[in-house]
Amino acid sequence: MYRDKYFFLLPGLVVLIAIIIFPLLFTIRVSFSSWDVFQPGLDYIGGRNFARVFEDTRFWESLLRLSVLSVSSVLLQYVIGFALALAVWREIRFRRFFRVLFLVPMMTTPVVMSVIWRTIFHESLGPANDILQAIGLGTVPWLSTGTAAFISVLIVEVWQWTPFMFLLLLAGLVSLPREPYLAAAIDGAGPIRTFLQVTFPLMAPITIGAIIIRLIEASKIMETVYVMTSGGPGTATETSSYYIYIRGLRDFQIGYSAALSLTYLVIMIISLTIIAKVLARMLLPREG
Amino acid sequence: MARIELRDVAHSYNGGKDYALKPLNMVWEDGRTYALLGPSGCGKTTMLNIISGLLKPSEGRLLFDGVDVTDSKAEGRNIAQVFQFPVIYSTMTVAQNLAFPLVCRGYPVNEIKQRVDSVAELLGLSELMQYPARRLTADQKQLVSMGRGLVREDVSAILLDEPLTVIDPQMKFELRRKLKQINREFGITMVFVTHDQTEAMTFAEEVVVMKDGEIMQRGAPQDLFERPGNTFVGYFIGSPPMNFLSAEVAEGKLSCPNTKFSVPADNLGGKGEIQIGFRPEFVELVDPEKANFATARIEKVDNLGVETIVTLTLPGNLTVRAKTTTRFHQDAGDVVGLSVSDDRIQLYSNGQRIGQANEMA
Numbered sequence: 056m057y058r059d060k061y062f063f064l065l066p067g068l069v070v071l072i073a074i075i076i077f078p079l080l081f082t083i084r085v086s087f088s089s090w091d092v093f094q095p096g097l098d099y100i101g102g103r104n105f106a107r108v109f110e111d112t113r114f115w116e117s118l119l120r121l122s123v124l125s126v127s128s129v130l131l132q133y134v135i136g137f138a139l140a141l142a143v144w145r146e147i148r149f150r151r152f153f154r155v156l157f158l159v160p161m162m163t164t165p166v167v168m169s170v171i172w173r174t175i176f177h178e179s180l181g182p183a184n185d186i187l188q189a190i191g192l193g194t195v196p197w198l199s200t201g202t203a204a205f206i207s208v209l210i211v212e213v214w215q216w217t218p219f220m221f222l223l224l225l226a227g228l229v230s231l232p233r234e235p236y237l238a239a240a241i242d243g244a245g246p247i248r249t250f251l252q253v254t255f256p257l258m259a260p261i262t263i264g265a266i267i268i269r270l271i272e273a274s275k276i277m278e279t280v281y282v283m284t285s286g287g288p289g290t291a292t293e294t295s296s297y298y299i300y301i302r303g304l305r306d307f308q309i310g311y312s313a314a315l316s317l318t319y320l321v322i323m324i325i326s327l328t329i330i331a332k333v334l335a336r337m338l339l340p341r342e343g
Numbered sequence: 344m345a346r347i348e349l350r351d352v353a354h355s356y357n358g359g360k361d362y363a364l365k366p367l368n369m370v371w372e373d374g375r376t377y378a379l380l381g382p383s384g385c386g387k388t389t390m391l392n393i394i395s396g397l398l399k400p401s402e403g404r405l406l407f408d409g410v411d412v413t414d415s416k417a418e419g420r421n422i423a424q425v426f427q428f429p430v431i432y433s434t435m436t437v438a439q440n441l442a443f444p445l446v447c448r449g450y451p452v453n454e455i456k457q458r459v460d461s462v463a464e465l466l467g468l469s470e471l472m473q474y475p476a477r478r479l480t481a482d483q484k485q486l487v488s489m490g491r492g493l494v495r496e497d498v499s500a501i502l503l504d505e506p507l508t509v510i511d512p513q514m515k516f517e518l519r520r521k522l523k524q525i526n527r528e529f530g531i532t533m534v535f536v537t538h539d540q541t542e543a544m545t546f547a548e549e550v551v552v553m554k555d556g557e558i559m560q561r562g563a564p565q566d567l568f569e570r571p572g573n574t575f576v577g578y579f580i581g582s583p584p585m586n587f588l589s590a591e592v593a594e595g596k597l598s599c600p601n602t603k604f605s606v607p608a609d610n611l612g613g614k615g616e617i618q619i620g621f622r623p624e625f626v627e628l629v630d631p632e633k634a635n636f637a638t639a640r641i642e643k644v645d646n647l648g649v650e651t652i653v654t655l656t657l658p659g660n661l662t663v664r665a666k667t668t669t670r671f672h673q674d675a676g677d678v679v680g681l682s683v684s685d686d687r688i689q690l691y692s693n694g695q696r697i698g699q700a701n702e703m704a
Contacts, residue, residue, distance in 0.1 A: 237397050238430035242491055243418035243447040252432045252443075 086314040092307035104314035113290060114298055114315060118322065121294040124205070125273035128212040129266060135213065136220030136265075141254075144228045154225070161218040169282035172211045173198070176283070201291030204284050208292050211279050216272070220265055227261035228254070259338035267331050274323060295319050345407040345499040347371040347394060347532065352403035354389050359401070363389045365556040366402060371500065374530040376523065378547035380540060382579070386556040387536045391502045394534070395422040407499055418447075420499065423492020427505040429484035433477040437468055440476045441490045448495075462494045466521065482514040486521075493525065500532040501525075507542065519546055540580050544568070552576050568622070569687075574694045577620050583652055583664045586626070587691070590617045597690070601659040602637040606685065606700050618691045619700065625687035626665035628653065628673075634680025639663065641677045655681065 089100045108114060143153045160168070175181045176197035184194040198204050235257065239249045277296045280286055286293035286301070293301075299319065303312030353366040364386040371377060371394075379387045392398035393405065396417035405413045412420055432440050441459045450458075463469045466486045471479065476487055485506055492501050503522070507515045523546065526533050537543050543550050544564040552559045552567065552575075559579075560572035571577035577585035590599045597608035599619055631638045639655035642662070651671045655663045663681065673679060688700035 232428070234426040234428055235430050237392075237417075237424070238426065238488070238491075240397060240417045241395060241422065241424050242444040244443070245447070248447060252434065256432070256434045 082313045082316060085310055086317050088310045090310040090313075095309075100310070104311050105318070107311060108314050108318050111315075113293075114295070114318075116290065117293045117295045117298040118319070120205075120292070121274060121276070121296075122326075124209060124212070124276065124294060125270055128209050128216070129269045129273050131209075131213045132217045132220040132269060133224075133262070133266060136217045137224050139217070139221045140225040140228055141250075144225065157221050158218045160215050161222075163215075165215060165278040166282055168215060169211060169279045172207070172214075172279075173283045176207050198284055199288055201288060204288060204292050208276075208279055208283060211283065212273065212276065215279070216269065219272075220269060223265040223268070224258070224261065227258055227265075231257050263331065263334045263338060266334060267327065270327060270330065271323075345532070346373045346409075347500060348406040348409075349390075349393075350404045350406060352393060352400045352405060354386075354393060354398065354400045354402070362556050364393070364400075367558055369551075369558070371532055371534060373532055374526075375549060376526050376533045376547045377535065378543035378550045379534060379536045379553060380538065380543040380550055380579070381553035381559075382538060385553040387553055388504055389556075390553075391424070391504055391534065391536055394500070395424045395502055396420045397424075421495060421497050422500055422502060423489075423495065423498050424502040424504065425485070425488050425492060425506045427508050429481060429488045429509065431476040431479070431484050431487050433475075435476055436472065437474050437476050437479070437487055438463070438472040440487050441468075441494050444491050444495055458494050458496065462490045465493070465525065466490050482510045482518065485510060485518070489522075493529075493531075498531060500534060503533065503535045505536055505538070507537075507539075515542070522546065540582070544580075552579060554579075570689060570696065570699070571620070572696050574618065574620065574691055577689075577691075581622060581624075583623050583666065585620045585622055586663045587618045587620045588661055588663070590619050590690075592617065601657055601661060603634070604636055604683075604688070604700075615693045617697075618694075620689045620691055621683050621687050623652065623664040623666040625683055626663065626667075627682040628665055628667060628671070629680045629682050631678055631680040634682050636681040636683045637663075638678060638680050641673055641675050641679060643675055644671065644673070646671075655679070657681075 084097065086104055087099055087101065088097045089103075090096060090098075139157055143150050143157075175183050178184060178194065178196055178199065181197070183197060188194060196203055197207050231254070235253045236249065239253050244252065275296055276294055277300065280292055280294055280297045281300075284292045286297050295315075296319075299312050299315045302308050302315060347370070349367060349369040351366050351368060352364065353362055354364040355362045379390065381387055389398065393400045396412070396415065396419070400413065403413075404411055407420070432443060435443070438459055441462055442455050445455045445458060459472075460469070463472055466489065468483070468486060468490065471483065476484065479487065489501070489503075489506070492498060507518060510518060519542070522533065522535075525531065535543065535546050537546075544567075547564065549562065550564050550567050551561045554575055560567060560576045562572075567576060567580050571580060571585060574585075574587060577587065588599050588602070590597055590604070592608055595607060595609050596605050597617065597619075598605040604619065626636075637657050639657045641653060642656045643654040645652040645654075650666055650668045653665045653667065653671065655665060657663055665681070685701035686699060689696055690698045690700060
């Protein structure tokens with residue numbers, strides 16, 4: 056009779072195999088083939104694709120760029136999100152209105168918003184330069200120099216995903232116990248001491264969760280880069296996922312891009328595990 | 344140290360629709376130990392938070408030694424408050440935790456060290472000073488919470504809001520003893536909120552019983568036990584609760600149907616519904632022939648180790664409980680006699696105490 060349980064598990068297993076296991080195994084198989092636009096097919100060429108990955112400086116540069124972009128954007132999101140959450144945490148006027156307002160960027164489609172931001176940053180037509188000019192700061196070549204383009208992408212990322220951080224941190228703040236705050240008030244702690252000694256330690260587990268979730272998401276950045284800069288100028292804003300996209304779907308080097316994807320996957324798993332461990336050690340009290 | 348006075352203080356959480364604390368006047372004398380006792384939601388914590396300044400009363404004034412402090416904030420009042428769940432600063436060591444209130448107030452370093460050391464000594468935390476506070480046990484954490492209050496030598500009063508709830512029973516006794524010792528040594532006023540009556544009775548010199556935002560009775564534990572001011576206090580204090588039987592006045596005598604109870608009562612006519620009340624502890628179980636109060640059938644015998652609680656049914660289906668510490672050999676179904684001395688029987692009219700049976704003659 057216990058064999059019946061497999062019958063009930065079947066739908067879930069089928070879906071799991073279809074959407075995760077099969078594509079993953081297939082990607083591994085493809086990464087050992089020379090499948091490209093001239094010779095489609097699953098031949099076997101050993102580890103030559105992986106050897107090529109290690110020599111591909113453009114890939115490693117894009118990976119470095121991605122790490123800088125995701126770490127800095129997530130940190131900015133965390134700081135701004137925390138500040139906003141603290142601002143609307145206590146009773147203030149129109150609190151409900153602000154809470155909804157802060158969530159708007161997250162609810163919009165990334166592609167659409169990237170198009171709008173591209174217009175804002177347009178060098179001769181966009182309002183960003185108009186405003187800078189009006190206050191006498193001169194124009195900035197937002198999307199045509201490397202550094203400025205990188206910062207533009209960073210701004211849009213922060214704008215788009217701070218609300219998510221805000222939401223997670225606000226949920227955490229709302230669930231905090233009241234007693235530590237009462238005790239801090241009686242002990243005579245001011246707002247800064249209260250934040251450092253009460254709020255921040257209590258929020259540590261939520262902080263770690265929020266940062267990890269956002270790092271995973273931020274590493275997949277694609278739409279913003281694609282729409283705003285297409286990785287340019289040159290390769291100044293090209294991230295890993297965008298580079299893999301170019302190799303796979305523009306050049307149709309399927310075998311090679313599969314090898315890139317797997318390398319990327321392994322690096323992400325290792326680095327995020329390390330980051331999570333380091334954050335936990337830094338922020339969480341060690342028991343025992 | 345201060346004499347704390349509440350003048351017409353009342354509080355409502357919803358702008359006057361319901362009162363969590365009904366208007367009351369009250370004085371907490373300097374250096375005494377008080378217990379606030381009452382069921383959940385009776386306004387105990389509200390009263391405490393008003394005194395400590397975490398809550399501003401919607402009506403009335405609060406005076407410390409005659410100085411109006413109604414509008415000053417918690418940190419300005421020199422009140423220490425200990426909460427139901429121990430609050431520690433988890434990133435700090437025990438010593439840093441104890442020093443925190445002084446650091447916040449900008450005390451000089453050597454004075455902080457001296458005060459922290461003496462408080463740690465008093466609470467028996469000296470060994471643990473450099474230990475991270477988060478790794479302490481619950482009762483040690485609660486000691487640290489208390490220590491943060493004691494470390495300020497000018498503290499006016501210590502308010503304890505059910506501080507022993509999370510503590511093991513054996514430790515409870517120890518902590519209570521420590522609190523009393525602190526009270527004796529430093530003469531700090533202590534207000535202890537609890538819903539555990541034994542805790543209240545053993546800790547405090549004076550017990551205040553509250554219900555629905557009102558003070559029901561205030562007095563020494565002995566008074567509350569022997570002469571409850573109303574039927575609520577009779578029910579609430581004591582385990583099992585006081586026995587209440589309805590009585591009637593006829594021909595100048597107050598008597599209780601189905602019992603031998605009868606006292607002269609010339610001045611009780613027209614006093615409304617009259618009840619007599621007596622503690623289970625004051626019921627003596629005797630031979631049916633020798634009984635001065637009634638004969639009854641034993642319904643149930645609960646042996647609690649040291650004491651035995653006997654549930655009895657009187658004629659007319661009245662239930663009375665007796666508590667006895669002597670060895671009890673009878674069983675359910677047996678018939679026994681009940682004796683209650685007249686000076687142990689309280690009289691109530693419409694729920695309020697009007698006297699004692701032996702004073703009626």
